[in-house]
Amino acid sequence: MDETAPQKGTVPQRAIEQIKAMIGEGRLEPGQRLPTERDLAVQLGISRSSMREAIRALTVLGVLEARHGSGIYVTQLEAGDLLETFGVVADLSRGPRLVELLEVRRILESTATALAAARITPDQLAEVEKHLTAMNATDDPEVILAHDLAFHREIAVAAGNDTMAAILEGLSSRTFRARVWRGYQEEGAFERTRREHAAIHRALVAHDPEAARAAAAAHVGEVEEWLRAQLGA
Amino acid sequence: MDETAPQKGTVPQRAIEQIKAMIGEGRLEPGQRLPTERDLAVQLGISRSSMREAIRALTVLGVLEARHGSGIYVTQLEAGDLLETFGVVADLSRGPRLVELLEVRRILESTATALAAARITPDQLAEVEKHLTAMNATDDPEVILAHDLAFHREIAVAAGNDTMAAILEGLSSRTFRARVWRGYQEEGAFERTRREHAAIHRALVAHDPEAARAAAAAHVGEVEEWLRAQLGA
């Protein structure tokens, strides 16, 4: 018997492993187009439905990208594509785990900010300042939130570690922060937030890693403490 | 017309959002069983195929769990369930991004080890020691790797932040470390690794957070440096 299917796990799961293996072995380069769903199904000896499930799974993971009418492609496997799932975690987490996520963010954000203080270029610094002033120029919470996110994103990018930036992006996902900050900012924390952002900015300008680390840690820590108090109440 | 489908995005994508919303709004509790695929498909006005894709996607993300012959259940939404996919990222990353992932791990691992030094209980310490001695008692790389993973996992758990432990678990996934360490250990790094583990252990016993942080950072940093050199060569 040629027995190409050694019967391990579910059918789509096997397909997922095989495609992952193809990528891992370099047989599929990023950006390259895969055979059609129909062909792949025939190659692996499974039905198109199962193949679709496998492709869907890999699409969710950010490994593949399906373009309607065109074909299936391997993504660039960049940090952003692969770490999108972090946002899902943040969105579905609640209670104590929110605090844990904020703690992780505090650790990474403080280090990222410290690295940024040492490495940031004038161009990047200008970008950071743009969002800082925009944030202080309005009272619309939506606009503030958007620039707040961009402010921290620029800093994370300036730290020079795209993977870390992508993780922080997920940990600061829009819905996540909107949920937490809704209550936080209602307590008149605008002013404090502005002071903290200013402190971070000063540390970046001074290229002072230690000050940047402290400022960023305090910034996230403030929210963390508030949330902890909310849960304990 | 009642127009329940405002036509946004693909069909399965809409279904995913709706199910996520159900969970987010608390209409679906962790551990609870969902309606059958067939019923859900009818409820959302889509075909079972599309519903299956949506379920598959949420299964991959660790939000749902399908038990053949029994039904579909909401997971406990614990950090481990949701961050399992993180391991996939580590497995598919290569080159410069491996260094970035190690850098993130160094930051988190050092902090986690420092926290563990302050909080670890005698029981947990005993568990850590068990893996340490087991690791030093053999020359089988497979066994060493297994106990090495367990060693760091116990420490991460002792740090008291399950989310961080889950992330570190992903960053240290089996295939990831196997790939990197294969070459690393070939260069006679066994002895150095043992010394570093011993240093971490001493810091834990002494409940000395700063020493623990330094030891852990050095431990991961060693591998990081080696990998960086490999890539530059």
Add this chain to the structure above:
DNA sequence: CCGTCGAGGTGGTCGGACCACTATGGCCGG
């Protein structure tokens, strides 16, 4: 030479059929 439009190929969706597995409850033997 360039813009238009058509055909072919792609992923997206659908419905139905059947298989594999699990759980439940009744039946049978003790």
Add this chain to the structure above:
DNA sequence: CCGGCCATAGTGGTCCGACCACCTCGACGG
């Protein structure tokens, strides 16, 4: 009466074939 076995109904798993929506690219006409 009790306990384990087993038939059965219901679940997710897989497959098939058809059709739809969309993109691509080349032939055609201006």
